[in-house]
Amino acid sequence: MRKASIIFILFVAHSLFAGDVPDSLYNEAGEAYAAGKFEQALDLYREIEEMGYEAADLYYNMGNASFRSNRPGYAILYYNKALKINPRHTEARSNLDYVSLFREDQLENVPEFFLKSWFRSLFSMLPLKAWSYLALTFFLFILAGILFYIFGSHLSLKKTGFAIALVSILFFTISIAAAVNHHRKIIHPRRAIILTPSVVVKSSPSSSGTDLFILHEGTGVNTDEHVGEWVEIRISDGRVGWIPSESLEVI
């Protein structure tokens, strides 16, 4: 019994300690940033990231530190990472828009099917956590509605139950779709940002391939296949090519 309690205390202490380290690093980085040592701040934030932690604010601050250290590509990457965790992070959105002005490649977007963009904006209304718990809540509502429908002693009660169930099914579908969409983006990220000042896009995954076009730091691409050290990319105007995978980083 006594042994067990000691182990328990040790476990609690360990978890507390583990919770303390990223906090102190975060504060330290904030001080370094305030003192104008942006590179140092970025390194400290990276340390937190390497420990396996993430937070929208963390990536947002990393974006700021990158921009101040004159690395707009990394700034765009980190702002995107922050927005991936919290699509409603207004500061990250505003800074991303600002930093994007410094980007060399201004690509035209291929107009996409309106439902797709509509769903995209719907899905990005809430973070993954919110969607997943919303889905759970609506699932509960569906079941409750069904119960009311089955066991309602009056007709009006049955009708209400039916309506609740029907509406909840709709919302549940949206929420779980959004959650799964977010989840897949996190588990299998496809979006990436070019980080080298400029990279030649080849027609095939080898350096002997024909040069197709040149992309610059900060441009966002979608990644497809990986072949060795090469990755197939697709830019927003629909062009496709291969670049070395070290020249980009996924969001």
Place this chain on the structure above:
Amino acid sequence: MRYYKVILTFLVLLGTVHLNARNSGFTASAPATVKTGQQFQYKIEGSQQGEVILPQVKDFELLGGPFTSFSSSTQWVNGKMTAKTTASYIYILRCNKPGTFTIPPAKVKVKKETFETNSVSIQVVGEQVSGTTGSNETQTGQQVQSESDQPVFLRILPSKREVYIGEQLVSELKVYTSVNTQPTSGMKEVPYEGFYKHTLDADQNSSRENINGKPHVTQVLQRHILIPQKAGKIVIEPYESEWAIPQRVSRGGSGFFDDPFNDPFFDRVRNVPVKIATKPVTINVKSLPENLPAGFTGGVGDLTMTATLNTEKVKVNDALSLVVKISGTGNIALIGAPEISFPPDHDVYETIKSTSISTRGNKVSGTVTFEYPLVARHAGNYRIAPVKFSWFDPSSETYKTIASSEFNFKVEKTDSIDAQGQIYMPGSRGEEVRNIGTDILDIKRSVPVFSTAGVTPLSGYMYWLAYLMMALLFILAIILLRTYFRQKADARLTRNRKASKMARGRLKIADRARKEGNSEKFFEETEKAVWGYLADKLSIEVSSLSLEKVSEIIKTAGVSGELQEELQKIIEECEFSRYAPSTQKADVDVLYNQTIELIRKLEQNIRSK
């Protein structure tokens, strides 16, 4: 011929060896004191022409010479002719170290005789403070060398040869003449490229100067104040003008009459146009020291500044103006407007610049006024930071800064109607919040809640387990609810089925009471039996039963009005007879039979529904 030469050489040697020590009137003169590095004239004068042999003077540097000049005059006094000849030899010397030095006697060889001059002692003092005069004199000396024999020459004489950008200097164009001359046409102004120039009045009167011992009439033709605009060596290019110079023209011929009539008096004099050019003059313009102060706008000189705000209280949309006045001696016209940080949110209009320049004592001085008009757009208290003005003072070679006090003004609200006939409301012009600068937003400082990277709620089994649990609970709830409702229904059914049986049991008790003659108990039990039957049959609690409720329910159950009335009659009779005196009591046997009949009929009617 060779013989003759030998004799000549001999004679010369003889003359040299037999030095004639007597003083034949050759005198050497030089200034008693000179500064180190300064050029001075060493002059030997005598009454005869000869060959001057300078002694070795290693302390001095010979810069030029001899410049020889002769003059002769013949006078007739009382029939007696006195001829006087003067010869002078000028050397330009310089000494580079202080001390007292003696120039030993120089020798002058006149024909076969050699004369000796006196020795001259010169005191050389101190460091020379300004290099400008020295170089000035170099120029003069060179000019003397080349020009002094000319009858007319022009010089450009700058007051300084080394100035800072923007520093004033005076430059004169001066003519030196030993003959009666005048320019053939009107003279252009010296262009002075690279300078901002300001014309001064030239001299009206001529004066006399001795140049190289020769008397010259001099006159300043043009006088300018120059302000250099760029750093570096600026060369004032040769300036050319044409002068009519009188020249003697011999009456020609080389005949017999030459000698007696070879006299200037008899020569014809003719004016010949001659182009005369100045020598290029170099001015070394130094750039201003590096550490430009913040409020520097190009002012160089001896300046001062005052700033005033015309009012301290205005209404919205009224104009006010800040006036900055810079005055003094210097490059007034070239001073730029000092930068003033007005409070934002005001309309600042173009600065109005006005200059008044006067030249006094060969210096440009005056006042430049900058007026900054601004219109207040919003009510409030505002502050204008102190106006700072910096300029370069060439005399002390430092920057100087003067600052005004800060200005505060109050803008009051107005309800006046503006030009468009509209009441001006703040923001009514749809003015957007203007960005003064753009930058990224600052970092977030409060520590966020960290989550594990790459892990989502969906990737853990707990989330899906929650769905499973909910589904299981749902199924469980359905099962439980279903059995509950079934049991409840079953209970009702049983009650219903047993209703008449129960009623009959109660009526038996009533029957026993009837036989015992206990009418009170009989009525009580009969009523109970009816209510109990209705409660069981209609699945209603006895406590919530009432006559109205029952009649309503059995009506919907299809029971006829006749039967309802009967039910009502029996219940009312029971209630009444229970407490009524025995005389008014209903007939017990009839009621008993009626009750049995009612229950039988109800049983039939409700069931048949």
